Amino acid sequence: MIRRRALGLVIGSALALGACAGPSKAPPSAAPGRFGRIEGAPNTKTWLPPTPGGQAEVLAVEGGVAGDRVMSMLEVPEGDCAVAIARATPSVDDVDLFAYGEDGAVLGSDEGSDKSPALLVCPPHPRRILLVARIAAGHGLVAIGAERVALRDAPRAASVYRVRYQPGELAKRMSVWPGLDEKVEEHRRRIGGRWVDVRRVAVPLDARTPTRVSASIDSERCLDVLIAPSDEVTAVDVVLQSEDGRVLGRAQSEGRDRTLIVCSPTPVSISLELRPHLGIGLAVVMLSRSEEGSEPDIDAEALRLDVYSFGSVAEERKRHDAIQASLGYPPARVVASGTLPLGRRLSYPLDLPEGCVRLDWVSGAPLRGVEAFLYAPDGALLAKETGKNPGLFAAARPRPRGSTRARSRARGPSRSSSTRSTVRRSCWRNTRSLPAVCSVACSRRASSRALVRSAPCTRATSRARLSRARR
Amino acid sequence: MDEALGVQGDTLATLQVEPGACYLALAVGVRGDVAGLSLAAQTKRTTAQSRLDAAVPGAALTFCAGAEDHALLEVDARGLGLVWMSAVWQIARSRLGEVPR
Numbered sequence: 001m002i003r004r005r006a007l008g009l010v011i012g013s014a015l016a017l018g019a020c021a022g023p024s025k026a027p028p029s030a031a032p033g034r035f036g037r038i039e040g041a042p043n044t045k046t047w048l049p050p051t052p053g054g055q056a057e058v059l060a061v062e063g064g065v066a067g068d069r070v071m072s073m074l075e076v077p078e079g080d081c082a083v084a085i086a087r088a089t090p091s092v093d094d095v096d097l098f099a100y101g102e103d104g105a106v107l108g109s110d111e112g113s114d115k116s117p118a119l120l121v122c123p124p125h126p127r128r129i130l131l132v133a134r135i136a137a138g139h140g141l142v143a144i145g146a147e148r149v150a151l152r153d154a155p156r157a158a159s160v161y162r163v164r165y166q167p168g169e170l171a172k173r174m175s176v177w178p179g180l181d182e183k184v185e186e187h188r189r190r191i192g193g194r195w196v197d198v199r200r201v202a203v204p205l206d207a208r209t210p211t212r213v214s215a216s217i218d219s220e221r222c223l224d225v226l227i228a229p230s231d232e233v234t235a236v237d238v239v240l241q242s243e244d245g246r247v248l249g250r251a252q253s254e255g256r257d258r259t260l261i262v263c264s265p266t267p268v269s270i271s272l273e274l275r276p277h278l279g280i281g282l283a284v285v286m287l288s289r290s291e292e293g294s295e296p297d298i299d300a301e302a303l304r305l306d307v308y309s310f311g312s313v314a315e316e317r318k319r320h321d322a323i324q325a326s327l328g329y330p331p332a333r334v335v336a337s338g339t340l341p342l343g344r345r346l347s348y349p350l351d352l353p354e355g356c357v358r359l360d361w362v363s364g365a366p367l368r369g370v371e372a373f374l375y376a377p378d379g380a381l382l383a384k385e386t387g388k389n390p391g392l393f394a395a396a397r398p399r400p401r402g403s404t405r406a407r408s409r410a411r412g413p414s415r416s417s418s419t420r421s422t423v424r425r426s427c428w429r430n431t432r433s434l435p436a437v438c439s440v441a442c443s444r445r446a447s448s449r450a451l452v453r454s455a456p457c458t459r460a461t462s463r464a465r466l467s468r469a470r471r
Numbered sequence: 472m473d474e475a476l477g478v479q480g481d482t483l484a485t486l487q488v489e490p491g492a493c494y495l496a497l498a499v500g501v502r503g504d505v506a507g508l509s510l511a512a513q514t515k516r517t518t519a520q521s522r523l524d525a526a527v528p529g530a531a532l533t534f535c536a537g538a539e540d541h542a543l544l545e546v547d548a549r550g551l552g553l554v555w556m557s558a559v560w561q562i563a564r565s566r567l568g569e570v571p572r
Contacts, residue, residue: 066507066523067547094506094549111479112551136549137507137523203478204502204554211476214483245485245541271483273475 044143047089052160056085056147059131065139074129074146081122081149083161084108086133086142088115093138101126104218104289105196110164111136118161122154180228184286187226187259193298195224195288203274205233205283210275215287217270217307222263222290222298225272229256232281239273242307244369246387249305261298263290264307265365308388313337313364320362320389332360340367352394359383359392473544473559479503482546484557488514488536491565496544496557499529503552510546510557514539529555533562 041061048058059072076082086097097117099107107125110117115138121129133144149157157163188195203211217223229236238251238258248270251258262270274283290298298304309316324332336348350359361370372390374383383392472494473486488494498510505528510521512534521530536542548555 066509096549111549199480201478201480204476206476209474209476209556212482212484213477214481241485243483243485243543245487245543269483271485273484 042141044141047141048087048143051085051145051147056145058143058145061141061143063139063141064135066135066137068135070133070142070144072131072144074131075127076121076125076129076146076148078125078127079123079151081120081151081154081157082125082129082146083149083157083163084119084121084129084131084144084146085161086115086117086144088135088138088142089140091138091140092135092142094136095142096134096136097144098132098134100130100132102128102130103196103291104198106198112164116162118163120149120154120158120161120163122151180284180286183228183257184226187254187257188224188288190254191224191259191261191299191302193222193224194291194294196291198223198287198289200284200286202282202284204280205229205236205274205276206280207233207276207278210273211283212271212273213285214269214271217262217264217268218289219267220265220295221292222261222295222304223270224286224288224290225251225258225260225262226254226286226288227251227258227272227274227283228286229258229276229283230281233276233279233283235277236283237273237275237277240305241271241273242387243269243271244386248307249303252303259303261302261304262307263295263304263310265310266308266368268307270307306388308368309363309365311365313362316364316389317362320360324360329358332358335359340370355395357394359394360389361391362389472561473557475557476501477546477548477555477557479548479550479553482548484544484546486542486544486559488540488542489561489564490536490538490540491569492561493533493535493563494542494559495531495533495562496559497529497531498546498548498555498557500548500550500553500555502554503550505548505550505553505555507549508546508555510544513543513545514541535563 042063044058044061059074060070062068062070064070070086074082074084084097084099086095088095092115095115095117096109096111097119098109099119099121101107103126105126107121107129108119110119117133119131131144131146133142135142147157199215201213203213205211215223215225225238225240227236227238236256236258238260240248240250240260240262242248248262249260251260272285274285311319321331335350338346338348340346352359359372359374361372363370367388369387370390371386372384372392373381374392374394376382382394385392473484475482475484486494494512496510496512498508500508507523508528508530509523510530510532512519512532514534514537516537516539517534519532519534521532523530534542544557544559546555546557
């Protein structure tokens with residue numbers, strides 16, 4: 001990210017066409033032959049074109065390449081509008097401009113494919129506004145500026161600055177989708193909490209190819225996803241994946257729509273993969289961010305997926321047990337518990353019963369994922385899984401008499417922390433113990449527990465013989 | 472081995488890759504006004520980035536998985552009403568007994 005520097009130069013006094021934004025303050029003149037670091041912002045006199053308004057103020061000037069940003073806070077009286085613009089040197093091909101409230105509310109955006117974006121922010125708006133310009137293509141210097149505009153002059157200012165989308169216009173455009181606003185309102189009423197629109201985008205859907213949409217979640221916040229497909233497609237599957245490719249869950253149905261809420265204790269990126277069972281059409285993907293502190297108000301019955309653990313091991317275990325019980329699994333037996341140090345692998349010896357076994361690691365905050373490996377005593381890797389609560393499946397065979405017990409290991413952080421393991425066991429058809437090694441590693445220090453379940457009681461496995469099909 | 476549709480903005484996808492194999496990834500705009508389309512592929516040890524070419528309505532890159540079994544593919548698409556399509560092909564793989572680097 002480009003570092004922010006305010007230039008703070010006010011020129012002119014009234015909104016008058018043809019006036020100039022004026023040059024930024026020149027760096028202190030140096031004596032001939034002087035060499036060394038100088039203070040101040042780059043001089044924009046040679047490349048910053050005159051602005052149509054007369055009260056334009058350069059807020060920040062930075063250099064950067066594609067993907068870099070220039071940011072500045074702007075204070076605007078609550079009764080006035082503000083025009084914000086970004087301008088760039090010739091080597092920059094495309095600049096986008098965004099305006100946000102301090103609560104994250106999107107006040108405006110111009111993502112047009114040019115390098116002269118402009119926004120108009122009018123009441124109601126917060127007093128303090130964050131302006132962000134992003135270099136979408138090319139490299140060079142970018143300046144962002146703003147001008148105070150009286151409410152009565154807003155249409156004129158929008159015209160002279162060539163503002164693409166006036167306040168409310170984006171929402172109005174999305175409202176062309178019949179019943180969309182009502183749908184969002186009803187959905188939000190159902191899930192509770194308070195939400196701020198982050199993104200509404202129409203995406204193509206095709207049964208032959210998945211459609212992907214990515215989003216980011218802020219620390220300690222939730223993201224609400226509502227997907228409204230068009231009539232041309234049937235039964236849209238929506239899979240939520242983490243940045244490392246883990247499937248975090250699938251959206252639930254609200255009629256034809258699909259919804260889910262995903263939360264994270266740390267900033268993360270997530271991806272949605274959409275695919276209808278039949279047809280080719282469109283869907284509107286609506287992403288909303290929870291307002292700070294409103295997360296406890298989210299309906300407990302709403303589908304909520306956590307990227308990482310929020311609660312203690314005991315809380316997470318209770319939640320995990322409820323999910324497993326709803327899937328038909330019997331109560332589990334705790335086989336190991338402890339605190340995993342970051343970056344170090346710890347091993348725990350386990351005696352697995354004969355049959356198909358499910359081994360779950362349940363992690364508590366502040367752990368940020370566990371890598372779990374299940375090894376046989378001879379070192380053969382039986383299963384491997386990564387995630388918040390990785391589940392391992394293994395088909396254990398009878399243990400030869402007198403064979404050695406397994407060990408368990410875990411990888412942890414540089415800072416040491418205590419380790420605890422517990423074992424839970426339930427519903428074994430065969431009580432003969434089998435040796436195995438379960439090894440876990442975590443990426444952040446935290447505690448975790450391992451649960452062993454026997455699958456035969458609920459998910460019976462059977463052997464099928466395959467043969468050549470007869471014609 | 473993978474194909475997907477997407478719209479404007481940054482889109483991330485994690486691909487399961489074969490250790491030791493190399494891949495070709497391609498993204499092309501199929502609808503809308505494409506202002507810029509770029510691709511990046513990242514494993515734990517390597518990063519590959521497509522080069523912007525204004526004359527081409529898409530982007531392509533090759534990358535090798537090394538010893539990793541996952542790669543992160545990022546499509547950065549800029550434009551208005553843009554729809555893109557991406558595809559990934561395996562173009563080479565290590566021989567049995569060869570240690571991926």
